[in-house]
Structures are given as structure tokens and as C-alpha cells.
Amino acid sequence: MAQENIIHGPPIPDYLLNSKSNLSQHFIRLIMEFGNNTAMVDAHNESSFTFKNILNASFNIANTLKYEFGIQKDDIVGIFSENTILYPSLVLAVWHIGGVCALFNPMYTTKELTHVLNITKPKLMIASQMGLNIAKDSSKPLHFVKYVCPIDILCNASIIEEYTDFVSTPCDNNQTCVILFSSGTTGLPKGVELSHKSIFLMVSVMKHINQMVTKTDTLMGLVPMFHGYGLLIICLCLSIGSKVVVLKYFNEELFLKSLEVQKVSVLFAVPPLMVFLAKHPLVEKYNLSCLKIIYCGAAPLSLNTENEVINRIGKGKPLNVFQGYGMTELSMVSTTSGQGGVEHTSGSVGKLICGMSGKVIDLNNGKLLGVNESGELCFKGPMVMNGYYKNPKETTSIIDAEGWLHTGDIGYYDKNHNFYIVDRIKELIKYKGYQVAPAELESLLLTHPKIKDVAVIGLPNPEAGELPMAFVVKNPNSTLSENDIVQFVNKNVSAQKRLRGGVRFVNSIPKNPSGKILRRVLKDLIKQSKL
Numbered sequence: 001m002a003q004e005n006i007i008h009g010p011p012i013p014d015y016l017l018n019s020k021s022n023l024s025q026h027f028i029r030l031i032m033e034f035g036n037n038t039a040m041v042d043a044h045n046e047s048s049f050t051f052k053n054i055l056n057a058s059f060n061i062a063n064t065l066k067y068e069f070g071i072q073k074d075d076i077v078g079i080f081s082e083n084t085i086l087y088p089s090l091v092l093a094v095w096h097i098g099g100v101c102a103l104f105n106p107m108y109t110t111k112e113l114t115h116v117l118n119i120t121k122p123k124l125m126i127a128s129q130m131g132l133n134i135a136k137d138s139s140k141p142l143h144f145v146k147y148v149c150p151i152d153i154l155c156n157a158s159i160i161e162e163y164t165d166f167v168s169t170p171c172d173n174n175q176t177c178v179i180l181f182s183s184g185t186t187g188l189p190k191g192v193e194l195s196h197k198s199i200f201l202m203v204s205v206m207k208h209i210n211q212m213v214t215k216t217d218t219l220m221g222l223v224p225m226f227h228g229y230g231l232l233i234i235c236l237c238l239s240i241g242s243k244v245v246v247l248k249y250f251n252e253e254l255f256l257k258s259l260e261v262q263k264v265s266v267l268f269a270v271p272p273l274m275v276f277l278a279k280h281p282l283v284e285k286y287n288l289s290c291l292k293i294i295y296c297g298a299a300p301l302s303l304n305t306e307n308e309v310i311n312r313i314g315k316g317k318p319l320n321v322f323q324g325y326g327m328t329e330l331s332m333v334s335t336t337s338g339q340g341g342v343e344h345t346s347g348s349v350g351k352l353i354c355g356m357s358g359k360v361i362d363l364n365n366g367k368l369l370g371v372n373e374s375g376e377l378c379f380k381g382p383m384v385m386n387g388y389y390k391n392p393k394e395t396t397s398i399i400d401a402e403g404w405l406h407t408g409d410i411g412y413y414d415k416n417h418n419f420y421i422v423d424r425i426k427e428l429i430k431y432k433g434y435q436v437a438p439a440e441l442e443s444l445l446l447t448h449p450k451i452k453d454v455a456v457i458g459l460p461n462p463e464a465g466e467l468p469m470a471f472v473v474k475n476p477n478s479t480l481s482e483n484d485i486v487q488f489v490n491k492n493v494s495a496q497k498r499l500r501g502g503v504r505f506v507n508s509i510p511k512n513p514s515g516k517i518l519r520r521v522l523k524d525l526i527k528q529s530k531l
């Protein structure tokens with residue numbers, strides 16, 4: 001009886017499951033096929049790269065990494081950059097030599113970058129112009145970072161034309177190929193280790209499911225490439241042979257103009273971008289008639305917004321909005337709607353993807369639940385991460401002995417096995433789809449001499465999803481204003497972590513007997529007082 005309540009996505013075709021190729025071999029083979037087609041367009045200056053350019057650049061960069069920087073198999077290379085059309089070549093280059101990419105958020109402050117550098121200990125840091133100073137400042141005191149190299153120097157323009165000899169380093173497909181950062185269900189950001197195999201399977205499955213997306217499509221990848229969602233878009237483009245329009249940062253007019261001018265047909269979005277498309281007056285001024293599919297993921301999308309976007313942009317033509325749900329720890333996607341072009345069930349995050357099994361368990365006793373019963377969502381399959389880098393304790397706290405990853409999200413599935421997300425039990429805050437770990441802000445705030453105790457939660461917000469907000473207990477007799485605290489945080493953290501939800505002074509922080517902050521109590525407090 002219980003087994004009926006474990007549900008399975010379709011099987012992964014054997015030829016994929018049994019494939020032994022690593023991502024270097026896989027992409028070399030595919031990219032050769034797409035040759036001189038355009039792969040990446042920079043929306044800011046309309047410069048572009050063909051697939052062949054990307055491959056040539058990746059080979060040349062790989063040679064430089066190997067012979068000039070001495071990077072060897074299994075070495076970690078950090079990439080600290082905003083989106084650029086060079087990003088795919090950098091990642092591929094590291095894979096060609098059997099290395100591991102650690103992808104860092106380019107908005108990190110020195111303190112934040114230092115934290116992730118200490119976890120991953122990269123030998124080489126590749127940084128964009130914008131991030132160069134922070135990369136240098138953070139790396140200087142750390143003996144293990146041997147080089148910090150600007151992207152422009154590594155990718156000297158001439159190298160994309162031709163390449164000389166290149167031999168890809170053999171590496172096992174179970175080896176880790178990338179480390180991404182996620183705070184998981186609790187605590188500070190941790191390094192999520194994904195293998196060649198999990199990414200290969202994820203990309204192949206996504207390509208298989210989304211046969212509506214083809215070589216002739218133009219994709220918009222506004223999502224940051226350091227995040228697994230952005231990395232997946234790059235890999236999809238390289239697998240399908242479609243063109244991707246790349247924006248470094250979000251600019252309303254440039255974004256809309258690029259959709260129109262580049263005739264973007266497939267948009268990968270996060271909920272705040274959907275709110276923008278649904279509501280912003282500028283949207284009316286542009287012809288977005290080429291858009292045929294919008295994928296949305298990374299945070300809850302309200303049914304209202306979904307319908308508004310369809311009604312506003314899809315006027316008189318078919319526009320599909322599909323939703324995906326997943327986690328970095330699951331190689332990004334666990335469920336998605338619109339599989340095989342099947343009609344989307346509104347409000348649902350879709351069905352399990354190939355190779356993924358799912359179940360819902362009771363929050364109190366862990367018992368397996370059935371159709372339409374809400375509980376914690378758990379997933380299992382070959383796309384589950386290898387683990388948190390050098391952190392077996394956190395790994396076993398999220399992946400149980402049977403291999404189930406406990407997401408910390410509350411949801412259910414209906415009789416047709418469409419999944420729905422209801423809430424989150426884990427402490428993670430999602431500001432515009434970006435992760436904000438309360439524990440990180442709390443430990444920073446506790447370093448303030450006038451703060452006695454603190455708790456950070458996400459304040460619900462229709463545009464951003466959630467805004468980080470702090471409950472603060474002041475030290476007795478100390479003067480401290482909301483503004484003092486906001487300024488203190490602004491100075492130390494990257495933009496997405498700012499206390500945009502404000503500060504509320506309280507006499508004590510509610511905690512359970514073992515000292516764990518009762519965030520739910522604080523959230524309910526806000527709900528009641530409608531702050």
C-alpha cells in the first residue's frame with residue numbers, strides 16, 4: 001500500500017543512463033554539429049559568438065589553464081563574474097581539463113567571497129572586470145589562491161577564431177564538475193557538488209522533455225549563470241543548438257527591447273520578472289509577439305500573475321507559461337509542467353521529470369502521505385547532488401540513508417500526479433529568486449555591539465516574493481535606530497541580502513527549549529499585525 005504513495009517520473013532512456021561520457025566529451029560532440037550557428041548574443045552591444053567560437057575559445061582557455069596556470073585534473077577553479085557570452089567557454093575549459101568549477105555570485109562582498117573561497121580553496125580565480133578588486137582583496141590573505149586572472153586577459157579576443165591542438169583530459173562521469181552555493185534547508189551557504197553525470201542527465205532530460213524548444217529558437221537567459229538555473233540554460237543551449245541572448249544585469253528597457261529585436265521565443269524567468277511583465281506600463285510599448293514559451297521557477301508564482309502574463313502578452317496567439325520546481329541540490333529541476341507540450345495545469349509546478357522519484361511525508365512523524373495530502377516534499381534519483389562539499393554532516397542531514405533528499409518545502413500532488421508547492425518549512429528566504437540565509441544575516445547582526453539577540457525572516461512581498469527582515473533585541477540602554485542597523489547590514493552584504501523588509505525591535509526572540517529560533521511564531525506575528 002505504502003509503495004503506491006511513492007511516485008516516479010518516466011524512466012530515463014537507457015542510452016542516456018548508460019552513457020559514460022563526461023561533459024567535455026558530450027559538449028564537444030554536440031557543439032561540432034552546430035558549427036557556425038550563432039550561440040550567444042550580448043544584448044548590450046550585440047556582439048555574438050557562434051558555437052564554433054565557443055568551442056575554440058574553450059580549447060584555448062583550457063590550454064592556458066593547463067600550461068600557464070598549471071591547473072590539473074580535480075583542481076578547483078573559481079569563476080566570479082556577472083553574465084557574459086564568455087561564461088560557457090570558461091566553464092567548458094575547466095571541464096576539458098577535468099577540473100571543477102566553483103561558481104560565485106558576482107555581487108558578493110569581500111567577506112562573503114572569503115567564506116566561499118575558504119570552503120572551495122580554488123587554485124585560480126577567474127574574475128570579471130567588475131569583480132576584480134573584490135576577488136583580489138579576498139584572495140590576498142588566502143595562501144591557496146595562487147592566481148587571480150581577469151576574464152578579458154584569459155579570453156583575448158583573437159583566441160576564438162581558431163585553435164591548435166587540444167586533448168581533453170579523461171575523467172570519470174561520476175566526478176564532481178561544479179560546486180554551486182546553496183544554504184539548503186538551514187544555516188550558511190554550502191557548496192553543492194554536482195557530478196558530470198547529474199548535469200548530463202538533467203540537460204538531456206530537459207532537452208527530451210522540451211521538444212518544443214529547437215535549434216531555431218532564441219532563448220533569453222536573464223537568470224544569473226553562477227546559479228544552477230543559469231548554468232542549466234547555458235547547457236541547454238549548447239545541447240539543443242539554440243541561440244541565447246545574454247544580459248549582464250536587468251534593465252527594463254534593454255530587456256524589453258532585446259525580447260523584441262532578437263525575436264526571443266523562449267524566456268526563462270523568475271516570479272519577479274513575471275510580475276514586471278504582468279504589470280509594468282513599458283511592456284505595452286514593445287512587440288513581444290515572438291514569445292511562445294515562458295518557463296518560470298525558483299520561487300512561488302501566483303496564479304494571478306501567471307494569468308495576467310498570459311492575457312497581456314499572449315493576446316491572440318498561443319503563449320505557454322510553464323512552471324518548474326527544484327533545488328540546486330537536485331541539479332535544479334525535480335518537477336516541471338508542460339512536459340511533451342502537454343497543457344499546463346495552472347498553479348501547479350508540474351510532474352516529476354524522467355528519473356526522479358517523489359514522495360510527501362508527514363511533518364510530525366515522517367509517515368508517507370497520499371494524494372492531496374500536504375507534507376514535506378522529498379525526491380530521489382540520479383540527479384541528486386553528490387553532497388555538500390567537505391561537509392558530510394550537512395549532507396546526511398538533508399539526504400537520508402535511503403537516498404531521499406528532504407527539500408524543506410511543503411507541498412502535495414493531485415490524482416494526476418501534478419505537484420503543488422504550499423509553503424516552506426526551511427528557514428531559507430528567497431528575494432527575487434535569490435537565496436538569502438537568515439543564519440548568515442543573524443551572525444552578522446550579532447557582531448554589532450549594541451545588538452543582544454536577533455532573528456531574520458522573510459516578509460512576504462508581492463513583487464520580490466520575500467524581503468529579509470530582522471527582529472532585534474537591543475542591549476539594555478543602548479540607542480540604536482532601524483536606520484543604523486540597515487546601514488550596518490548594507491555595508492557588509494551583497495544587495496539581495498539587505499534588510500529591505502525593515503527592522504522590528506522586540507524584547508526577546510521566541511525560541512524552543514533547545515534554543516532554535518521559532519521563525520514560524522515570528523511569521524505569524526507579522527501576519528496578525530499586517531506589518
Ligand code: 4UU
Nearest residue numbers: 182229297298299300324325326327328332333349421
Ligand atoms: C515555489 O531556485 C532554485 C531552482 C530553480 C528552478 C528553476 C527552473 C527550478 C526548476 C526550474 O525549472 O534552486 P535554489 O536551490 O536556489 O532554491 C530552491 C528553493 C526550493 O527549495 C523552493 O523553496 O527554491 C524554492 N523554489 C520554488 N518555490 C524553487 N522553485 C519553486 C517554485 N515554486 N516553482
